[in-house]
Amino acid sequence: xxxxxxxxxxxxxxxxxxxxxxxxxxxxxxxxxxxxxxxxxxxxxxxxxxxxxxxxxxxxxxxxxxxxxxxxxxxxxxxxxxxxxxxxxxxxxxxxxxxxxxxxxxxxxxxxxxxxxxxxxxxxxxxxxxxxxxxxxxxxxxxxxxxxxxxxxxxxxxxxxxxxxxxxxxxxxxxxxxxxxxxxxxxxxxxxxxxxxxxxxxxxxxxxxxxxxxxxxxxxxxxxxxxxxxxxxxxxxxxxxxxxxxxxxxxxxxxxxxxxxxxxxxxxxxxxxxxxxxxxxxxxxxxxxxxxxxxxxxxxxxxxxxxxxxxxxxxxxxxxxxxxxxxxxxxxxxxxxxxxxxxxxxxxxxxxxxxxxxxxxxxxxxxxxxxxxxxxxxxxxxxxxxxxxxxxxxxxxxxxxxxxxxxxxxxxxxxxxxxxxxxxxxxxxxxxxxxxxxxxxxxxxxxxxxxxxxxxxxxxxxxxxxxxxxxxxxxxxxxxxxxxxxxxxxxxxxxxxxxxxxxxxxxxxxxxxxxxxxxxxxxxxxxxxxxxxxxxxxxxxxxxxxxxxxxxxxxxxxxxxxxxxxxxxxxxxxxxxxxxxxxxxxxxxxxxxxxxxxxxxxxxxxxxxxxxxxxxxxxxxxxxxxxxxxxxxxxxxxxxxxxxxxxxxxxxxxxxxxxxxxxxxxxxxxxxxxxxxxxxxxxxxxxxxxxxxxxxxxxxxxxxxxxxxxxxxxxxxxxxxxxxxxxxxxxxxxxxxxxxxxxxxxxxxxxxxxxxxxxxxxxxxxxx
Ligand code: MCN
Numbered sequence: 001x002x003x004x005x006x007x008x009x010x011x012x013x014x015x016x017x018x019x020x021x022x023x024x025x026x027x028x029x030x031x032x033x034x035x036x037x038x039x040x041x042x043x044x045x046x047x048x049x050x051x052x053x054x055x056x057x058x059x060x061x062x063x064x065x066x067x068x069x070x071x072x073x074x075x076x077x078x079x080x081x082x083x084x085x086x087x088x089x090x091x092x093x094x095x096x097x098x099x100x101x102x103x104x105x106x107x108x109x110x111x112x113x114x115x116x117x118x119x120x121x122x123x124x125x126x127x128x129x130x131x132x133x134x135x136x137x138x139x140x141x142x143x144x145x146x147x148x149x150x151x152x153x154x155x156x157x158x159x160x161x162x163x164x165x166x167x168x169x170x171x172x173x174x175x176x177x178x179x180x181x182x183x184x185x186x187x188x189x190x191x192x193x194x195x196x197x198x199x200x201x202x203x204x205x206x207x208x209x210x211x212x213x214x215x216x217x218x219x220x221x222x223x224x225x226x227x228x229x230x231x232x233x234x235x236x237x238x239x240x241x242x243x244x245x246x247x248x249x250x251x252x253x254x255x256x257x258x259x260x261x262x263x264x265x266x267x268x269x270x271x272x273x274x275x276x277x278x279x280x281x282x283x284x285x286x287x288x289x290x291x292x293x294x295x296x297x298x299x300x301x302x303x304x305x306x307x308x309x310x311x312x313x314x315x316x317x318x319x320x321x322x323x324x325x326x327x328x329x330x331x332x333x334x335x336x337x338x339x340x341x342x343x344x345x346x347x348x349x350x351x352x353x354x355x356x357x358x359x360x361x362x363x364x365x366x367x368x369x370x371x372x373x374x375x376x377x378x379x380x381x382x383x384x385x386x387x388x389x390x391x392x393x394x395x396x397x398x399x400x401x402x403x404x405x406x407x408x409x410x411x412x413x414x415x416x417x418x419x420x421x422x423x424x425x426x427x428x429x430x431x432x433x434x435x436x437x438x439x440x441x442x443x444x445x446x447x448x449x450x451x452x453x454x455x456x457x458x459x460x461x462x463x464x465x466x467x468x469x470x471x472x473x474x475x476x477x478x479x480x481x482x483x484x485x486x487x488x489x490x491x492x493x494x495x496x497x498x499x500x501x502x503x504x505x506x507x508x509x510x511x512x513x514x515x516x517x518x519x520x521x522x523x524x525x526x527x528x529x530x531x532x533x534x535x536x537x538x539x540x541x542x543x544x545x546x547x548x549x550x551x552x553x554x555x556x557x558x559x560x561x562x563x564x565x566x567x568x569x570x571x572x573x574x575x576x577x578x579x580x581x582x583x584x585x586x587x588x589x590x591x592x593x594x595x596x597x598x599x600x601x602x603x604x605x606x607x608x609x610x611x612x613x614x615x616x617x618x619x620x621x622x623x624x625x626x627x628x629x630x631x632x633x634x635x636x637x638x639x640x641x642x643x644x645x646x647x648x649x650x651x652x653x654x655x656x657x658x659x660x661x662x663x664x665x666x667x668x669x670x671x672x673x674x675x676x677x678x679x680x681x682x683x684x685x686x687x688x689x690x691x692x693x694x695x696x697x698x699x700x701x702x703x704x705x706x707x708x709x710x711x712x713x714x715x716x717x718x719x720x721x722x723x724x725x726x727x728x729x730x731x732x733x734x735x736x737x738x739x740x741x742x743x744x745x746x747x748x749x750x751x752x753x754x755x756x757x758x759x760x761x762x763x764x765x766x767x768x
Contacts, residue, residue: 002494002654003513004487013232016187019202021260024189025054027250028104029263030094030111031273032086035122035344035681036135037115039082039093046110047096052103055253056111057095059083062252069138070218070248073210073241073460074318076147076309077139078347080245086115087135087307088346089681090272095249097261120344120681121145124281124302127341135307135342147305147340148318152400158287158335161296165287169372174750175360176674177279177304177345179685180352181693182488184234185270188247189262190254198225199255203247205230205516206240206486207526210460212518214243217461219251230516236488237665238352241312241528242275271691272683276345276675277352279304280360286368287332292378292386297326297334299364303349303357305340310347311356312528314452314460320349320356321449323400325365328409328447328619329387334399344681353665353726355529358448366444366731370738371747380443380739381417385410388445402449406709407619408645413445415705416621416643425625433743438628439638440740444732445622449615450720451534452525460525464611467531468522469539471500471547472605475593477586478510481543484524485536486516490722491654492532496540498650499716503544504551505571505585522607530720533650534616534711541715543608550604551588557597558583616711616719618646622663622732628740633759635737637667637700642729645707646721647714656704659725663702666729668694670737674752 007013044056059081062068069077082093096107121127121135127145136142162168188203199221205211208228216223233240250263265274284299301322305311313320319338326334340349353359373383388409389396395405420441429439455464468484481496497511515521524536548568555573556563565576574582583591592604625638642659649655665673672692676684685691710717730751737753738746746761749768757768 002491003497004491004493015184015232015234016189016202016204017264019189019231021189021191024260024262025097025099025257026101026104027095027097027253027261027263028101028108029092029246029249029269030096030108031269032082032089032091032093034086034115034117035089035120036118037086038118039085040114040116042094043112044094046112047107050103050107050110052099053096053107054099054257055097056107057081057249057253059093067218067248067252070243072308072310073312074309078245078308078310080248084138088344089683090346092245095253097253097257101264122343122345122677122679122681124304124341124343127343135344145342147309147342149339150318151337152323153335154333154399155335157333158296158298161333162287162298165295166290167288167375168285169288169368169375170285171368171371171748172283173364173367173748175278175280175282175363176751177276177348178352178669178673179271179276179675179691180237180239181271181691182235182237182239185265185267186240186244186246186274187264188250189260190250191260192254192258194258198227199251200227200229201247201251202229202231204233204240206233206236206488206528208486208516208518209484209523210463210526211243213461213463215251218248227517227519230486233486233488238277238350238528239275240488241526242310242350244274268686272686273346275310275350275352276306276348277350277354278360279348282360282364284364284368286372288372288376290376292376292383294329294331294387297331299336301336301338301360303338303340304343304345306343306345306348308347309340311349312351312460314356314458314465314529320351320358322357322361324358324402324449325361327398327402327404328389328407328445330389330393331399336400345677351528353662353723355449355452355723359727362446362448362727363731366446366728367734367748370442370735374742381413381422384413384443384445388413403614404447404617405614405712407447407617408707408709409445409619412619412621412643412645412707415707416623416641419641419703419705420623420625420639436630438630438740440626440628440736440738442624442732442735442739443621444728444735446728447617447619448724448727450530450618451612451616452529452531453535453612454614455611463525465525466609466611467524467535467539468607468609469536469543470522470607471543473506473547473589475590477506477589479506480512480514481540482514482521483536483540484522485527485532487527490527490532490658491651495650495654496537499537499540500544502716503541504548530722533718534714534720535610535612537650537718538612538715539608539610542610543606546606546608547604551585553600554588554591554596555583558587558591558595613713616647616714618644618719618721618724620644620724620728622725622729624732624736626736626740628737628758630762633755633757633762635740635758640700640702641705642702642725643705643707644721644724645709646724647711647719648708648717649706650718655721658722659704660702662723662725663729664694664699665726667699667733669730669751670733671752671754
């Protein structure tokens, strides 16, 4: 059991909605029913007349304070409350603050808004069509719906490689829009104290320090007078990285009213308005030699960004880290272009369990690899063996500029193939097919860049991507550790204490871990992109080593020898050659406050910032077998084998939990979890009847295996793992279904691979 579980299973978690302050008021948001419309008028008089209503905010009132628009983490702007137009269904139009949440809801219902509907744009094709209405006409110089254009790679070299290719394999697909859907929705309790002018905000955030800086910029408050507290968070999955308008409303309301104001988002609000992931159209091709060697890759991505470009960007790259695609293969050269499109949908592109668009890139990569192998008539496993980077290739520079530093790709693949019984399955598959049964096997092999950091290349809002840890060892030898990361269920309280224990020998049970309070935690960039272990975890290791170095001096003083004569074994210093003469870390801690050497500062505490020289590069091989029912198109998962190499595992149980969680999302993505809009821009999945996530009952079992290739730059050799399976898994499921129906010649079925799509493919022998 993890340390934090004791609190959660007893119902003693402390979430934002558990925060109750004296005199607290409640806030509700009125959202737009239309996807695209001009606001003709807003009449709030009936709402103001309701007893108990304390404040009604409109976009116009916000505009008077210069707060109607706020910057997003992608250097775009987002409406805090709509002024001239609404640009997606669910957009925030008005806010009511009242004595209780029910009065606030009644207040919203009493607001009369008159709209003039405008034609909605619900996909990139409509967005780019000549004459399409300009969605972001609020932006100066915006003449069409292009959000960004971007390119990377070597165009000429790629063209040459394609000219020399024996075979060119092509693939076009859509990765549908999806919502992270954490159990806990977003929310905040803003508490502005008019006496001290200090603003405290309890809120659901994966990155409290970034929020503090953003609030300081938006509200023009001094940063040291802002305290952001992210208490227990009931799942984030990327959903709680952005700064949403609701947080800003509650802050402004608290400042205006001088009272605490609580905003608790409901499920529908969360499902229709907060950060979505994916929604990318990918079109690419691969230049191949007839012996199976990849010569080059060319691809284009059209992303549906929704009405505001609100991705959490870790860098200058407009499309996150998508160009890490094909990083585990030797592809020779490549060229990628991308175009972002504004549409009348909620802001998209949030890093939903992916390192910034990596999920889509890896999905395309593994679907393309399968299509290419099929086009060449080469076995899937063999094609990968030919093209995966060999062990002696590291460090390897990818054509798109990344440095992949370590891995044992063949070994992982082989373990996976042996575990699933690849050759035997192929024989079984052929025999079954002769009897009309459709069995399929899908492989996905991938590395991804985890641990956004390396201040030369990555920043958010200009703030460099590092992370931090602060450790205080008390005189009793017990310790408190704080980091700039923020767990949302990943188990940092357990694993960080393990690192301290590993480095200092203090029992993990004697180390308390705290995250999420900007008044006490050191500045850090938060938890997403599986960056906590690679960056904050490294800082935990480093600060522990700093403390050990000081304790060593104290030990030399206590043992009356020179520091050079001191040896260290876990938790104890001793004199070289006389192991019976020693001092434990606890004795050194006591001495740090009671008997320190002359000239030494008292205390045993310190902090460390880790600015990683590189990202970390975990590798994974996922293999799925399925059986497709030829009569109905329904497919059942037979087995799922996962081989993950995330370097040294701090806590194997937690790592396995992360992989199982990721595989569950991968399975969901492949066949049920997607978000659509109708032609009018109405969101279809606004509740769990229409937006499906798998329960334990639907979820297949997983067989997990491991390989350990330590990360060369991480102090304890760990790589990130939190999102690997969610990123690499979906292609294994889809590849398996396509493999089962390969005899039809169908090369693609877009996710979700629903039975009716499979059935149509079986009938028509056409891509679906
Ligand atoms: N770990 C380990 N050994 C390693 C790598 C990781 O023991 N070699 C442990 C870590 O110490 C941590 C956990 O595994 O307890 C995940 O670590 P890491 O891969 O560093 O990922 P983060 O902690 O940065 O978490 C982010 C990642 C992402 S990007 C999403 S999205 C996601 C995920 O984690 N959201 C989650 N897993 C989640 N799990 C839960 N329960 N809830 C979420 O919202």
